[in-house]
Amino acid sequence: MEHLDERKTKILKAIIRTYLETGEPVGSRTISKYTDLNLSSATIRNEMADLEELGYIVQPHTSAGRIPSDQGYRFYVDNLMEEKEREVSEMKEFVIERTEKMERVLKNVVKLLATNTNYATMITAPQYRQGKLKFIQLSQVDAEQILAVIVLAGNIVKNKIIRTDLEALDSEQILKLNLLLNTSLNGLALDQINLATIARLKEQAGIHSEIVSKVLDAVAESISEDEDLEIYTSGATNIFKYPELADSGRASELITAFEEKQQLIGLVNDTLSDEESTGIQVYIGSESPVQTMKDCSVVTATYELGEGMKGTIGIIGPKRMDYENVMDNLKTLKSQLDGIFKKPPEKD
């Protein structure tokens, strides 16, 4: 990749810049005027021929201008992009509104991001992989059912109704069970609850061991339940703004992906595992981990909420997306989210 001398680099940059703006193949004349190095279109043409041979740009058909290839975009993102002067101001106001329910905050964030960038966006609720169990509370709902409330670190509350079929429990017994469960389990990380703990618990529970096991099932379930984690999306219809994605076939596929959300999980997992210095990932075209988006670019960022809770924000748009702007937006948002939930709100 180091085949590029300075002039080629400059020309490539100019081509990509122009294409990002217009979305139309760019010809040699355009570049000849655009750049400061005064060169005739003919010279540019020669250089462009070289760049094409090296795989950075592509000709949709003979006698059209050139457009960047995936490799070209990649080079641009990696080497040519300039840090943008932020207009930090604007975003701040919108987002910060702590004490809100997480769900609402996330919905606002994606929406804001979507209108801000004009691309489709997604965000996942933070996952609490190593979340600790704060406490469990059983209570009688009626003759046949008890309610198990499970509170995890970070005040995530889960609940589950458990049927008690045969064995009737009076309130005293429930009290005992509560005590038992809490003394044994409190403060444990979820993956610390091993077979030994479970066995011991059951033994102590005596005749109610079955209930204990159901409760533990419920705990396990509430966690795995969030494996298929919640994803919020916004601005899916923004793709109609980019003709290269708007034909009904592609559009339908993409929008379905957003509707089903299932596919989007691919983006999340990939990001969570495959960390990088900035915490921002860029997938260009076929690099995308999700097949459906091979004609798009995907930019994702991981945000972190202390206590080991992580979530992912993502932007999906055409390959000719405004990478600077997008990455800048993500960066801002990331740092804001990092802040918001960390400390509990100060006042009601």
Place this chain on the structure above:
Amino acid sequence: MEHLDERKTKILKAIIRTYLETGEPVGSRTISKYTDLNLSSATIRNEMADLEELGYIVQPHTSAGRIPSDQGYRFYVDNLMEEKEREVSEMKEFVIERTEKMERVLKNVVKLLATNTNYATMITAPQYRQGKLKFIQLSQVDAEQILAVIVLAGNIVKNKIIRTDLEALDSEQILKLNLLLNTSLNGLALDQINLATIARLKEQAGIHSEIVSKVLDAVAESISEDEDLEIYTSGATNIFKYPELADSGRASELITAFEEKQQLIGLVNDTLSDEESTGIQVYIGSESPVQTMKDCSVVTATYELGEGMKGTIGIIGPKRMDYENVMDNLKTLKSQLDGIFKKPPEKD
């Protein structure tokens, strides 16, 4: 509307039927072959001219076939539709999977309905307007916070974290509060909790009256929270299957409506209030309560879960939708939903 003699009716029906299938304007020759009354195309043409004058059909342009007008569709739905022989079988298997979380059930239902009908679908979680309070459970989370779990009839569980800033509570006090709250409130419908009750409660709570009031706020909030009710959608991209809706302008609008969900509330409220014998509503074109859908038809049904909880299922498609099939599907689903949650599941 009684201007229609039998022959005209037959012809109109044939026109609509054919148009529902093909989506193309239908000409006199087609009908001449289609119907059992053997008539030449010329005769049909005369009748069609009449039908047009009466407003049941419309010509997109001179020398094209006719298509049904909104009024035509309306007439069809009201008078011409034939009850369909159900193939009940198929649907049953899919849906019934009780003990599931409501959310999951609803998601399955919309999805099933969408693939079954090839239209866009929506469903609202049931609202429990007159839902009764089953019980409240407070428990200590940590020094500063307590968790209020609120269980409503139908085992809907809500929870809310409450900050207790100044006043520290020991476990005994919490126990007392629990007792107090439950003896006073249990079994009450939500709108029965009036000022008198509240005042009495606070008085009895003594120094903890502030907490009581916060709990009551939480109760109120958990209810109002569901005023902006949850709506699940599926198959929004099905609209691409119908050319008359698939152009990017219209499609974008519609899909945005599905994404935002805000607009869909219009369909719900209207249905909930404006009851009919079958419980199934049909809005054709401009009849729709939601502006965005004036080029579509919308069919909604209200399902009921005993205990006064109601929800809405809806199907949105092109005006030439297969009304029989859609209404039949809704009917089946409605009755199934009516059943599912009513009695608690029998076995684990």
Place this chain on the structure above:
DNA sequence: GATTAGCACTCTTTTTTGTTGAGTGCTAAT
């Protein structure tokens, strides 16, 4: 009097044909 065959006419849709213009690649001159 209702039905129908026949025909001219209207409009959309599709196909064909030509035209334009942006852009290239190559060669020869600078």
Place this chain on the structure above:
DNA sequence: ATTAGCACTCAACAAAAAAGAGTGCTAATC
């Protein structure tokens, strides 16, 4: 090494022509 010049390609647009589907009306038929 750069550039002017030129022939060539090809998508995009537009205009023209042809095809087809369907109508409305008139005059013949049952």
